[in-house]
Amino acid sequence: MIRASIEKGAFAKALHDYKTIILSRGTRHDHQTIAYVLEACKNALDLITASTTHARVVKSGFDCYPSILSSLVNVYLSCDCFDVANQVFDEIPEWGFNLVSANLILASFMKNGEFHYASKVFRRMRSKDVVSWNTMIMGCVRNARPKEAISFFDRMLGSNFEPDGFTFSSVLTACGRTGGLRHGERVHRLMTEKEIKLNSILSSALIDMYSKCGSIARAKQVFDSVPIDNVSVWNAMITGFAIHGLVSNVLETFSQMENEAVSPDEITFVGILTACSHCGMVELGREFFDLMRMKYSIQPELEHYGAMVDLLGRAGHLEEAYSTISSMPMNPDIVIWRALLSASRTHRMTHYAQIAIEKMSNLESGDYVLLSNIYTSTKKWDHAERVRVMMNKKKIRKKNGLSWAELGGAIHQFSAGDRCHPDSKAIYMVLEGLMRRIKMEGYVPTMDLALVDVSEEEKEGNLSCHSEKLATAFVIMKTSPGTEIRVSKNLRACYDCHCWMKMVSKVLNRVIIMRDRIRFHRFEGGSCSCNDYW
Known part of the structure; x- marks a missing residue:
């Protein structure tokens, strides 16, 4: 009866039958009964019944069955009880590991972002297969651990x-x-x-x-x-051109796509609108926003509205951007409000910044920093200080700027003000030398980026230690003249670093390719591929 209910998807009924027939009548049950009950608990997310069944497992001596313990682990994982799941997993003897069960447990931990526990399971597995390795590699990717993913691939x-x-x-x-x-x-x-x-x-x-x-x-x-008969391949190319700000290539690819009778989808238009946003092509963006509805019957989703708000906001049309948000048929998410907030920072419009902040829930550190920067750029030091006090009260720490540079097959990571790298002393010496050279060429640090009204010398010191500058100095130090410099950053590049990169590319006559959170920048001969619009 219990199994039949489970097969029909009636998990609550399966548990009801178990309680009313087996338990109330004192009917004996075996480990197979327990297995069915745990399967029902997992699907019904019934933690209370699972806990009492766990106690019954121990009392009845069924904890000698590895399959029962594996089922318990999966129940606790489904109910987000990761610590208990880990404790039960530790009770499974190594000889009792079933490869399929272990892979399922591994996948469950990774799915829920529990990388530490997943790694522990992986280490304890006496035998592994391709599924085990794939679970770890993809799990690392999904949990923002790309370096670990590459490491697992090499180990595989x-x-x-x-x-x-x-x-x-x-x-x-x-x-x-x-x-x-x-x-x-x-x-x-x-x-x-x-x-x-x-x-x-x-x-x-x-x-x-x-x-x-x-x-x-x-x-x-x-x-x-x-x-290229599949739309996903076209989308990958359009998105690639978009993040490089190559709007003409985006349009050419889309035209080729139409000529070959490949129907665009929602992702296609996200890429096109993103390209328009990166290049400030407002009218073109409006045309494609209408085209997707009128010609292809694709109704705009959150991502499309977000791209339009970003496009309008970057171009300084904050009133229209806010109007677009207000007219959306769905509730705007935090990404859309963050786009408005970012545009408010660029155009120093505190009114819309305040609206965005009030509408956002679960503010992250970057949101507070943006608001503080807006107040700072408009010389409202008291307001900026109040934001900092609020951050301290809520124990919110500013998200660290991180940059990466690949050299000799290794990926080197730098944080703002980093002095942990083995070559740190030499990096700062290179950085100081670069500063002297570019100042002779006319570079002036952008002081209004400081969060508080501190001395000019302190502001300049803070700016000079941004992570992308450290990464760039490191690559310069380690490579020969003429070699392309490639740097990636987890945040949007600040205005000062952007100016700094342009000047360094000029005085060293080297190409610098920097990827920030928004797009790619190619610095060459003192100019950038974004035309200072990002």
Whole structure:
């Protein structure tokens, strides 16, 4: 009866039958009964029944069955009781590990962001298969641990496991997240050596990886060499052009897409609107926003409205941006309000910044920093100080600026004011030398970025230690003249760093490619590919 209810999806009835028939009548039950009950508890998210059943498992001696313990782990995982799940997992003897169950537990921990526990499970697994490795690699990617994903991939190869298409797709995503072009190229070569057939998923992953690693030309080469009958491949190329601010290439690709009778989807138009936003092409953005509805019957979703708000806000049309938010058929999310807040910072409009802050729930550190910067840029020091006091009261810490640079097959990470790198002393010496040279060329630090009204000398000191400057100085120090410099950052590049990069590219006659949270910047000869619009 219990099993029949479970098979029909009637989990509550299965548990009701268990309680009223088995328990109330004192009917004996075996470990199979317990297995069914735990399956029902997992699907019904019934933690109370699961806990009492757990006690019954121990009392009845069924905790000698590894399968029962595995089922208990999965129930607790489903109910978000990760500590208890880990404790039960520790009770499973190593000889009792069933590979399928262990993989399911591994996937559950990763799905819920419990990387520490997942790693522990992985270490204890006496036998592993490709699914085990893939779960760890993809889990790292989904939990913002791309460096660990690449590390697991290398370990997988070292353990003589043969990666499959899913492995390659995951690790290419990780390479794109870190900006690790050399790693990405190595993975691509390995795919070629192993004669991995490129389907739409892998083709899209390759294009995405090269785009996000700053090599848009290589991304286009891949695009031109693979079958492009699937819309996802077109979307990958359009999105790649968009993050590089190449709106003409976006339009050309979209036109080619139409000519080949490939119907665009929602993601296609997100990419096009993003490209328009990066280049300040307001009228063109409006046209495509209407086109997606009128010609393709694609109703705008949150992402499309967010792109329009971003487009209008960046161009200084804050009133229209706010009007767009107000007319949305769905509730705006925090990303949309954050776009308005960011535009308010750019155009120093405290009125709309205050509206955005009031509408946002669960404010993050970056939101407070943006508001404080708005007040600072308009010389409202008291207001800026109140924001800082509020942050201290709520124990909110500013999110660290992090930058990465790939060199010699290794990815080096820097934080703002970082002095932990082994070459830290030499990096700061290079940085000081660069500062002297670019000041002679006319560079003046942008002092209004400081959060409080401190001395000019202190402001300049804070600006000079931003993570992307440290990463750039490191690459300059370690490479020969003429070598391209590639740096990635987790936050939007500030105005001062942008000016700094332009001047460094000029005095050293070197190309600097920097990826920030918003887009790619190519600095060359004292100018940037974004035309100072980002």
